[in-house]
Amino acid sequence: MRSDLPAILYEPLLHRALEEDLGRAGDLTTDALVPPEAWATAEILVHRKGRIAGLAPALRAFSLLDARCKSEVWVDDGGDADAGAVLARVRGPARTLLTAERTALNLLGRLSGIATATREMVQAVGDHEAAVVCTRKTTPGLRLLEKWAVRLGGGSNHRFGLDDAVLIKDNHRALAGGVSPAIQRARAGVGHLVKIEVEVDTLEELDEALELDVDAVLLDNMTPEELREAVARCRAYASGGHGRVVVEASGGITPETVASVAATGVDVISVGWLTHSAPALDVSLEIALGEKRRGTG
DSSP states (O other): OOSOOOHHHHHHHHHHHHHHHHTTTOOHHHHHHSOTTOEEEEEEEESSOEEOOOHHHHHHHHHHHOTTOEEEESSOTTOEEOTTOEEEEEEEEHHHHHHHHHHHHHHHHHHHHHHHHHHHHHHHHTTSOOEEEEOSOOOTTOHHHHHHHHHHTTOEEOOSSTTSOEEEOHHHHHHHTSHHHHHHHHHHHSOTTOOEEEEESSHHHHHHHHTTTOSEEEEESOOHHHHHHHHHHHHHHHHTTSOOOEEEEESSOOTTTHHHHHTTTOSEEEOTHHHHTOOOOOEEEEEEESSOSSOOO
């Protein structure tokens, strides 16, 4: 998996974030205190051990404001860093370094927190073959980067958007009149290349979905015993001459419970909190006029 993203994918986000911070009059504090001719060197540090994600977009925030900003990177996106490590050094106009600081650190801390939480979840799965995936529970406007951070943490992505695939949830079933009519309507309404997944709450609903040859089933908030039985039914269905059904587990799964879920034999474990509640990794920027403030250690 490539650890970088083409800058064209995230530059519009950086433009919006910088414009939001600069407002109508720019950086009043920096412009009043720092002369325009002053140059400085800044180092970006991490204060807790973690998986780094978002350093490239963070550094691009500086050069977007002023192309004269130049960076040296010590820990690439997708790499691990110890507490106290210097991730990168930026040299450029002092005003630019101060003005872009918060935008850069907000992105880096947020995305590194997601990557670190994902890495810990993947490690908790251990030798089981289940893939850890994120969901659409992302910060509005940040989905591309947050899902990228999940991949950097060793996880995988569920749908990027509503147009990726059909996922029939409980409210869809309620409005359609049940599992079977929902699947039938979905199949009639989409093309032959579109995958269909249905969320089920019980083993009886699972059997109903299997009879209609869905591509995947989402087992919502089932116990490990129910998950194990559901996996057995899906495997038996496939061995009976039908296509293989992808089995996904979801609902309240934590690093403490993920290994027991993975042990049931499910193919996919979806975890919404990776992108909506993972704590940010603590990062900071240290700046000094002229040359570097400290060594990289």
